Amino acid sequence: xxxxxxxxxxxxxxxxxxxxxxxxxxxxxxxxxxxxxxxxxxxxxxxxxxxxxxxxxxxxxxxxxxxxxxxxxxxxxxxxxxxxxxxxxxxxxxxxxxxxxxxxxxxxxxxxxxxxxxxxxxxxxxxxxxxxxxxxxxxxxxxxxxxxxxxxxxxxxxxxxxxxxxxxxxxxxxxxxxxxxxxxxxxxxxxxxxxxxxxxxx
Ligand SMILES: C[S@@+](CC[C@H](N)C(=O)[O-])C[C@H]1O[C@@H](n2cnc3c(N)ncnc32)[C@H](O)[C@@H]1O
Numbered sequence: 001x002x003x004x005x006x007x008x009x010x011x012x013x014x015x016x017x018x019x020x021x022x023x024x025x026x027x028x029x030x031x032x033x034x035x036x037x038x039x040x041x042x043x044x045x046x047x048x049x050x051x052x053x054x055x056x057x058x059x060x061x062x063x064x065x066x067x068x069x070x071x072x073x074x075x076x077x078x079x080x081x082x083x084x085x086x087x088x089x090x091x092x093x094x095x096x097x098x099x100x101x102x103x104x105x106x107x108x109x110x111x112x113x114x115x116x117x118x119x120x121x122x123x124x125x126x127x128x129x130x131x132x133x134x135x136x137x138x139x140x141x142x143x144x145x146x147x148x149x150x151x152x153x154x155x156x157x158x159x160x161x162x163x164x165x166x167x168x169x170x171x172x173x174x175x176x177x178x179x180x181x182x183x184x185x186x187x188x189x190x191x192x193x194x195x196x197x198x199x200x201x202x
Contacts, residue, residue: 005065005106012046012068020076023052024123026147026195030183031056033197035143037118042107042134043125047073047100054082054100058119061090063103063110070102112137122146126165128175135178138200144179145197146172152192159191172196 002010022028027049037058041050044062046069053060054077064070070086077084083099090103091113107125112133119142120134126148134144150167153159160166172194173184179198186194 008066009068012066012072015046016068016072020051021046021048023048024121024145024147026145026197027052027121027123030145030197033143033182034145035118035141037139037142038116039119039121040112040117040137042120042122042130043127044073044121045069045124047076049121049123050100051076051080051082053119053121054098055080057098059098059101061087061101061103061117063090063105063107065104065106067104070104073100074102115139118142120144122148124148126167131175135176135200138179140200140202142200143182143197144176144200145195146175147193147195148172150186150188150192150194152186152188154192155188156191166192167194 039053039058039060041060041062044050044064047062050060050062050073062073074084077100083097085101087101087103090110107127107130114136116137118139120138138144148167149159151163153166176198180201181198183197
């Protein structure tokens with residue numbers, strides 16, 4: 001049986017020749033409200049969101065455990081003339097210029113640097129054990145954008161089926177009590193999905 005990591009590699013590889021995906025709606029909708037500065041894209045996949053940020057002049061550290069996903073992201077960045085490089089450790093990333101630092105890593109064993117990012121994205125990835133680290137990794141005035149499936153997704157096709165990978169009703173709204181909610185939405189229409197933008201105020 002394939003490991004979860006190998007399954008993701010296979011999924012990404014099979015999409016390699018497809019056109020690049022659009023960035024997440026929450027990112028483009030809230031873009032005018034997002035702070036300048038350096039960003040972290042957790043479980044970046046093939047990089048639709050990291051590419052959007054880099055094209056808009058941001059520095060992004062993009063982390064995923066799928067080598068196939070990072071290869072695709074690297075090629076797409078190069079095709080767009082976006083500076084891209086591989087890093088071996090998360091604290092090796094420099095935040096001086098626009099572009100993408102790619103880190104191949106298992107988020108289940110990562111240590112995020114404290115007070116480092118102005119923006120953290122976690123889109124369509126749910127690892128509850130990361131929540132405290134995400135808060136610590138934000139800089140003051142930094143914003144977290146979090147969007148992923150809820151258990152309502154079980155009424156629709158596609159998306160994760162394992163309840164452990166699905167948010168409970170209202171869970172995302174309560175998940176980051178240290179942060180101030182700027183935006184929250186839970187949809188049950190064609191998909192079950194919850195979205196949060198929250199700011200670190202202290
Ligand atoms: C549904 S995709 C979302 C990709 C991207 N955030 C987006 O919105 O397009 C989930 C991603 O999580 C990655 N992933 C799953 N478990 C992981 C882990 N333990 N560590 C790092 N990445 C992981 C997968 O490789 C996959 O790229």
